[in-house]
Amino acid sequence: MKTLTLLTTALPLFLFAACGGDDPKKTDAPAAQDSPAAKQQSQADSQPAKRKPRKRMRRPKVNYQAIKVLFGAEPPAPKAEVASTPELVALGKALYHSEHLSAKGNLSCASCHDLSNYGVDNKPTSTGSTGEKGERNTPTTYNAARQFKQFWDGRADTVEAQAIMPVLNPIEHGLADEAELVAKIKEQTDLVEGFKKAFPGDADPVTAKNFGVAIGAFERTLVTRSKWDDYLDGNQKALSNEELAGLKVFFDVGCQACHMGRTLGGTMFQKYGLHKPYTGKDTGRHKLDGDEAQKYFFKVPALLNVAETAPYLHDGSIATLEVAVRDMLDKQIAPSIAAKVTDEQVKHLVAFLNALTGELPDEFKK
Numbered sequence: 001m002k003t004l005t006l007l008t009t010a011l012p013l014f015l016f017a018a019c020g021g022d023d024p025k026k027t028d029a030p031a032a033q034d035s036p037a038a039k040q041q042s043q044a045d046s047q048p049a050k051r052k053p054r055k056r057m058r059r060p061k062v063n064y065q066a067i068k069v070l071f072g073a074e075p076p077a078p079k080a081e082v083a084s085t086p087e088l089v090a091l092g093k094a095l096y097h098s099e100h101l102s103a104k105g106n107l108s109c110a111s112c113h114d115l116s117n118y119g120v121d122n123k124p125t126s127t128g129s130t131g132e133k134g135e136r137n138t139p140t141t142y143n144a145a146r147q148f149k150q151f152w153d154g155r156a157d158t159v160e161a162q163a164i165m166p167v168l169n170p171i172e173h174g175l176a177d178e179a180e181l182v183a184k185i186k187e188q189t190d191l192v193e194g195f196k197k198a199f200p201g202d203a204d205p206v207t208a209k210n211f212g213v214a215i216g217a218f219e220r221t222l223v224t225r226s227k228w229d230d231y232l233d234g235n236q237k238a239l240s241n242e243e244l245a246g247l248k249v250f251f252d253v254g255c256q257a258c259h260m261g262r263t264l265g266g267t268m269f270q271k272y273g274l275h276k277p278y279t280g281k282d283t284g285r286h287k288l289d290g291d292e293a294q295k296y297f298f299k300v301p302a303l304l305n306v307a308e309t310a311p312y313l314h315d316g317s318i319a320t321l322e323v324a325v326r327d328m329l330d331k332q333i334a335p336s337i338a339a340k341v342t343d344e345q346v347k348h349l350v351a352f353l354n355a356l357t358g359e360l361p362d363e364f365k366k
Contacts, residue, residue: 059244087194246352
């Protein structure tokens with residue numbers, strides 16, 4: 001649904017009168033319950049009540065070919081400038097998990113982008129090396145390289161360019177500059193050896209640029225696959241009836257206008273508050289250069305693994321997927337369409353979004 005980073009039932013209370021004293025209808029006639037028919041009925045009443053079989057949901061009809069055309073293709077994303085090698089990926093993995101490369105020696109990329117937790121820390125905003133909190137919710141590193149830009153405001157074009165920015169951010173890793181990063185790396189013999197193996201043609205391979213190249217190579221391996229992929233690749237039974245109903249709602253209300261391609265997002269910027277104004281303090285891309293036309297514009301997040309990456313939105317202000325769905329309907333979908341979406345359809349939408357959860361690599365499974 002438009003922009004990214006999405007029901008209370010009343011329980012009837014029946015009151016029964018409990019009256020004392022004589023029953024005005026009581027007579028001296030033989031009690032009705034003593035009759036054979038009454039005894040048979042009493043025995044039947046004592047048996048456990050049989051539950052009515054749950055009504056099976058009819059499979060929704062969808063235009064599968066249209067869905068494949070709209071969502072089947074891998075979205076365009078920048079390719080790596082340096083060809084990947086096992087040595088490069090191994091170095092990137094080591095750098096990603098190194099706490100040494102932070103101001104206090106207590107924070108790594110994995111601290112906030114936990115790969116055993118779908119690449120996030122499930123906090124509204126993350127805490128940096130010096131204890132300060134960031135302003136925006138931590139996005140997942142899984143499938144990040146498949147998106148057209150990085151960060152909520154898209155200020156980095158690739159995962160390679162993105163990798164060094166948190167390291168030099170004063171409230172994240174907190175290193176002063178690239179020189180301090182290089183010095184920190186050279187303090188670790190194993191990392192220096194990793195750079196030599198990954199960049200054998202470089203006289204002095206330990207550089208800030210190569211740091212980004214290596215982490216980018218590792219992050220490009222962080223790709224998940226779910227039943228959504230199976231469905232798009234031809235297995236039309238991969239989605240349950242309820243999940244398919246959610247996909248139909250997703251399609252019918254127009255969520256695909258922003259959440260495009262196989263990743264269902266990560267391909268464009270969109271204004272948060274498109275149909276209902278949003279006036280939060282974070283103005284999105286507007287903060288980059290003061291362009292009023294970009295006020296409240298953020299990157300539309302990819303929805304892969306979205307059920308595992310709460311809380312939601314750029315500020316992590318929404319705790320549950322169901323509330324996020326309702327927020328998107330409220331702010332991003334035309335009121336004439338959103339008003340017709342029922343509680344049952346919201347339930348189906350959430351079921352579909354849960355179907356986007358993929359398998360983690362074996363080494364990162366809890």
